Amino acid sequence: MAPRVLISDKLSTAAVQIFRDRGIEVDYEPELGADKQALAERIGAYDGLAIRSASKVTEKVIAAADRLKVIGRAGIGVDNVDIPAATRKGIIVMNTPFGNSITTAEHAISLMLSLARQIPAADASTQAGKWEKNRFMGVEVTGKTLGVIGCGNIGSIVADRAQGLRMKVIAFDPFLAPERAMELGVEKVELDELLARSDFITLHTPLTDKTRNILSAETLKKTRRGVRIINCARGGLVDEVALREAILSGHVAGAAFDVFSVEPATENPLFGLPNVVCTPHLGASTTEAQENVALQVAEQMADYLLTGAVTNAVNMPSISAEEAPRMRPFVTLAEQLGSFAGQLTETAIEAIRLEFAGDVAEMNTRALTAAAVAGLLRPLLQDVNMVSAPAIARERGIAIEEVRREQQGAYENYIRLTVKTERQERSVAGTVFSDGRPRLIQIKGINMEAELGPHMLYVTNEDKPGFIGALGMTLGQANVNIATFNLGRQTRGGDAIALVEIDEPLSEAVLEQVRRLPHVKQAKPLAF
Known part of the structure; x- marks a missing residue:
């Protein structure tokens, strides 16, 4: 029996043709994904599910997916798929990590130029029959410093395009090696230096615990007066309330956002502010990008369903x-x-x-x-x-x-x-x-034998009497249960390591207590 695929989002119809050409039955129902209940009721009849961002593939949907072998996301973000639930059920989740890169980078440059010249406001004014030539005084980008936060696939394309505009590009990215920065022609700097030097700041980093509100009230104060901020990456990277205050105070000259902390963004602290440009998450919205990711995901899913080949899987x-x-x-x-x-x-x-x-x-x-x-x-x-x-x-x-x-x-x-x-x-x-x-x-270099669990505590310490008891007592008093306790040391009285599996994540307060214990050099929570 031929595999069956459901397309529950608005994908290019070229993807439908790829499946059919490969002998796979396909149903194209682009409105279905928005209705989780309807998707759960229908999914049991399919071997593959092709989606974009509108389909929410929840644990309930996956529980009903008795035949499903693969979920293909046309695009990079898979936060609308319950990946642990899919993994537990043996369902492969694929994405197309590089299909949108050029389109998103070009949108960031477009927003930067629109912001520099106040193009959206000037357009609205002119079309309203006004001729406010003196109101819309812009700034040149030539010779200005662009700070790129996150210089990976998209950030490096933005840096290249900005250099074509004769901008000086500096980048903050902990994973950017000095040799790669030299190859890109960007200057690698720490975050505080980027904030202090940049005339424009553009964000191109994923949203993680470390990057959430990377531009906060505190860090915005470190920016130079008159900075302009562009975000085409992820909502939540910038504290929107703090940015509103910085714009109203005149410290930040303007902002251009394609992504917001809550989407769809029908209201937002940035809306209605002077010299703020907002677009409805258009970073990947070009004909070329949508065609690319649709074709990619169809080919990848067809390959897996017909031959077992796995490409761009996030969980395999x-x-x-x-x-x-x-x-x-x-x-x-x-x-x-x-x-x-x-x-x-x-x-x-x-x-x-x-x-x-x-x-x-x-x-x-x-x-x-x-x-x-x-x-x-x-x-x-x-x-x-x-x-x-x-x-x-x-x-x-x-x-x-x-x-x-x-x-x-x-x-x-x-x-x-x-x-x-x-x-x-x-x-x-x-x-x-x-x-x-x-x-x-x-x-x-320290020998020990340890199995990793979901929640671990990693401690480096001096090998001194009393440490193990003190650590156990601290965790016990905080009602933290120890599952396994593994120890190793270099030499007697020298450097030692404790790797402790615990039943739940440590609070910051308990972690701080562990760090203050005698002989502790470092204590860090780990998750697996």
Whole structure:
């Protein structure tokens, strides 16, 4: 029986033709996705679901998807899909991470120029029969400094276009290597310096816990007077209420926003302000971009449904169906090693080295490397999958090295990930035992055996009597239950590590208590 695909969003009809040409039955119902109940009632009859942003693929929808094998998102953002629920049910979630890049970058430049010359307000005034030539005094962009927050795929295109306008470009991006910055012709700076120097600031970073309100009341005060701010990335990167106050006070000269903290944005603190340009999330809205992502997602879904090939999956590596069963635990291990290192890395990554020893060295190490890099980059970049991760690393000038060797030491196989940053080199190693469950076996040269759980506490400390008791008592008094407690040390009385699995995330207050304990050098929560 031929696979069946439902398209529940407004996708280019070229996607419909691709499915039909490949022998796949397809139903095109572009209004269905907006009705979660109706989607849940219909989804049980389909093997594939192709969507954009209007379809909300909730846990309830996934629970009703008895046949569903793949969800394809035409575009990059998959926040409208319950990925953990899909993963648990064995449904692959794919996206098209690079299809919108040029279109979004061009929209950012368009908004910047519209803002500099007050084009929307001048247009409205002129069409209303006024001739207010003296009212709309603009500024040139030539010779001005553009601060780019997030210099990845889209940010680097914006930087290139801005240089064509003869702007000076500076960039803040913890993952941007100095060599890559030099290649792009941008000056890499810290955030405070970018705020102080920029005439225009444009944001091109995902929304994560670290980037939420990156432009807050506090950071907006650090900007130079007369700055203009452009956001075509994600709502929530800028505190809109604080920005409103900064515009009304005259400190910020204007803003141009395509994205908002609540969408659809029928009301917003920025609406109605002078010299503010707003568009309804048009970053990806060009004929070319919509055609690109629709064609991409149709090809990817058809390939998977007909041959089992996996491309641009956010919850599964790109490996063949034959390799999958044997590799799956090692993929999990590689991703966990990457995530462990990524959550502990706070400065720009220059290089990554992966060592594969024993049986694992004979496997598809390219997929394992991709899994490790995805885990490493995801804490800061979020929208990273095992296909896009190596490309994103290359964009940021991060060198990736693979080393394969025969079995060494006590373990039949292991993977060691070494991350080199501007400040230090850190390594973590792990293995898969016969039970198929990954375990860490070494952190920063200190041997220990630990299985990772959803909520972990990582502590580096001096190996002194009383530390373990003090840590246990602090967690106990805070009603935090310890699931596992793993210890390792370099030498007697030297550096030591505690890796503790706990039943729920630590509050900031309890974490601060742990950091104040005697002999503690660092305490950090980790999530897996």
